[in-house]
Amino acid sequence: MSPEPIQNEISFYDSVGGRRVIERVHRIFYNRVYADPWLKQFFGHIGQEIIESQQNAFMTQAFGGPQLYCGAFPIPAHKHMYITEELFLHRHALLKKALEEAGVPKAYIDKWLMIDGSFRKGIVKLAKENCQKRHLADEILDFRNPTGVTERAESRK
Numbered sequence: 001m002s003p004e005p006i007q008n009e010i011s012f013y014d015s016v017g018g019r020r021v022i023e024r025v026h027r028i029f030y031n032r033v034y035a036d037p038w039l040k041q042f043f044g045h046i047g048q049e050i051i052e053s054q055q056n057a058f059m060t061q062a063f064g065g066p067q068l069y070c071g072a073f074p075i076p077a078h079k080h081m082y083i084t085e086e087l088f089l090h091r092h093a094l095l096k097k098a099l100e101e102a103g104v105p106k107a108y109i110d111k112w113l114m115i116d117g118s119f120r121k122g123i124v125k126l127a128k129e130n131c132q133k134r135h136l137a138d139e140i141l142d143f144r145n146p147t148g149v150t151e152r153a154e155s156r157k
């Protein structure tokens with residue numbers, strides 16, 4: 001009888017530095033998001049600490065770490081937001097800057113952006129008509145870019 005294979009693969013969660021690094025990146029990232037004239041409008045109703053803790057738990061899980069996330073998943077959570085490709089890329093560029101500022105090595109930045117970008121398909125909408133209210137009293141969130149200036153990462157990974 002052949003022995004069982006040993007499960008010794010290291011998760012991305014562990015390689016990148018675990019919870020400590022995820023928290024550091026998200027603190028810098030959401031500082032940028034809450035200061036950004038376009039993105040901050042989507043977050044007017046929710047405190048930065050709440051969104052950071054949701055994102056920390058969600059990405060921990062997405063990176064192969066402890067399964068602690070108990071919030072909504074990206075498609076239902078964003079169905080009422082008109083998130084265009086341009087807005088998504090703008091957010092992606094802010095995330096890239098946050099990763100660089102936090103000192104995450106280049107190879108891990110690429111992988112982090114790739115995992116984050118894998119949620120793009122369910123979140124980006126081609127038209128406002130594709131948005132749906134989550135409940136009857138909900139509002140469709142559709143904010144213009146007040147400055148017309150967008151951040152651009154070299155590529156969406």
Ligand code: HEM
Binds near residue numbers: 046058083087115
């Ligand atoms: C431009 C793009 C995005 C915008 C404007 C945006 C905006 C928001 C806002 C406003 C909330 C709070 C919703 C609420 O509770 O009322 C939220 C929640 C959340 N977002 Fe995003 N988001 C974007 C992209 C993403 C991406 C790419 C991911 C995944 C990698 C993500 C993951 C989450 C998660 C996990 C929550 C918490 C959901 C919950 O528990 O209710 N978001 N987002």
